[in-house]
Amino acid sequence: MSYFICKQGNIPLMDTLPVYKIINYPLEKNDYKPFAQTKICLCPTKLVIEMLSFEMFPKDESTVKAVIYNPLTDKFIDINADANKNFFVKDNLNNDINSTLRYIKGEDLQGVYWGVVAEIDINTLIRALDMDSIKANDKLLCNFYKISENIEKHHIGSMYPITYKNKTDIYQKDNLAEFTVINYGNTDNC
Numbered sequence: 001m002s003y004f005i006c007k008q009g010n011i012p013l014m015d016t017l018p019v020y021k022i023i024n025y026p027l028e029k030n031d032y033k034p035f036a037q038t039k040i041c042l043c044p045t046k047l048v049i050e051m052l053s054f055e056m057f058p059k060d061e062s063t064v065k066a067v068i069y070n071p072l073t074d075k076f077i078d079i080n081a082d083a084n085k086n087f088f089v090k091d092n093l094n095n096d097i098n099s100t101l102r103y104i105k106g107e108d109l110q111g112v113y114w115g116v117v118a119e120i121d122i123n124t125l126i127r128a129l130d131m132d133s134i135k136a137n138d139k140l141l142c143n144f145y146k147i148s149e150n151i152e153k154h155h156i157g158s159m160y161p162i163t164y165k166n167k168t169d170i171y172q173k174d175n176l177a178e179f180t181v182i183n184y185g186n187t188d189n190c
Contacts, residue, residue, distance in 0.1 A: 003177050006184035008041045012048050017041055022146045025157040026164055032153050036146035042181060047125050052115035058083035059150035064115060069141040069176050073130040081116035091128045098124050136183050141176035
């Protein structure tokens with residue numbers, strides 16, 4: 001299967017983007033496997049990621065996470081948001097990455113959801129991943145996660161299947177899918 005980071009114009013059209021569903025729950029023994037999804041695009045001035053979790057009553061520890069990894073430099077960024085509106089974006093050295101994160105919640109035909117829209121300045125992203133630029137046909141490794149360490153509803157789910165033995169496994173190359181940056185949709189200003 002192919003995965004894409006779609007280039008968009010200055011105002012991303014999120015409804016036109018591929019939806020990456022978090023449906024792989026390798027350790028879940030119970031029936032609690034919450035549906036979650038992510039959309040990602042690259043605008044001329046920023047990377048935009050929308051992560052949603054469809055949970056009616058999420059526990060405090062309920063978290064959505066994205067890992068974006070440059071396979072040429074082994075640098076990555078970690079985007080993390082929980083149901084209590086705690087957010088962070090960090091690099092592989094645990095430094096804060098300047099970003100805008102906006103908590104969202106609502107309901108659609110799939111159900112009640114909560115989540116976050118993260119916007120990372122393109123120059124900040126390029127520095128964090130140790131790249132010269134990000135352009136069409138570039139490759140990045142990514143995975144998107146739904147995690148909770150709550151005893152009642154403990155789970156770890158991913159978009160791309162993972163081998164999970166400990167928390168740091170989610171950052172391993174083998175647990176990340178190859179994404180290609182492509183021109184797609186509203187690319188007037190790309």
